[in-house]
Amino acid sequence: MKPTRLCLSCGNAFVPLPHVPHQRYCSMDACQRARRRDWQNHRLRIDSDYRDNQARAQARWRAGHSGYWREYRDAHPAYRERNSSLQRTRNARRTFKPIAKMDVIGLPRPLGSGFYVMCHADDAGAAKMDAWTVHIAVLSAPAAPRI
Numbered sequence: 745m746k747p748t749r750l751c752l753s754c755g756n757a758f759v760p761l762p763h764v765p766h767q768r769y770c771s772m773d774a775c776q777r778a779r780r781r782d783w784q785n786h787r788l789r790i791d792s793d794y795r796d797n798q799a800r801a802q803a804r805w806r807a808g809h810s811g812y813w814r815e816y817r818d819a820h821p822a823y824r825e826r827n828s829s830l831q832r833t834r835n836a837r838r839t840f841k842p843i844a845k846m847d848v849i850g851l852p853r854p855l856g857s858g859f860y861v862m863c864h865a866d867d868a869g870a871a872k873m874d875a876w877t878v879h880i881a882v883l884s885a886p887a888a889p890r891i
């Protein structure tokens with residue numbers, strides 16, 4: 745009897761393929777997609793070069809397909825409505841605290857490297873806003889505040 749394993753995605757027992765001795769996901773399409781997604785999430789967490797490459801590739805793609813999401817939303821009203829609904833929920837939860845106020849209370853929080861959502865300051869309180877997802881890499885620590 746061949747040894748079976750439990751798939752990390754669906755939990756079903758499967759027999760590893762002979763040429764993939766360390767197989768951890770079964771062969772179902774959904775589980776193979778999960779395997780690739782898990783690999784990419786892991787890679788994004790541990791590999792800053794991969795993370796930067798992905799961010800650059802996505803920015804390049806967006807620059808070359810500027811109308812893609814607008815056209816997609818126009819062609820898929822259910823998708824658009826679901827997004828609007830989820831955004832309304834997020835907006836209701838969100839409390840905006842303008843960054844300028846951090847100086848007033850005297851406790852500026854230094855920002856680390858990572859992905860940030862960036863939008864025009866005039867749009868920050870609006871329900872609908874254009875925003876970019878940007879990756880910021882901190883090259884030097886901020887100087888200590890002079891008191």
Ligand SMILES: [Zn+2]
Pocket residue numbers: 751752753754755756769770771772775
């Ligand atoms: Zn599976």
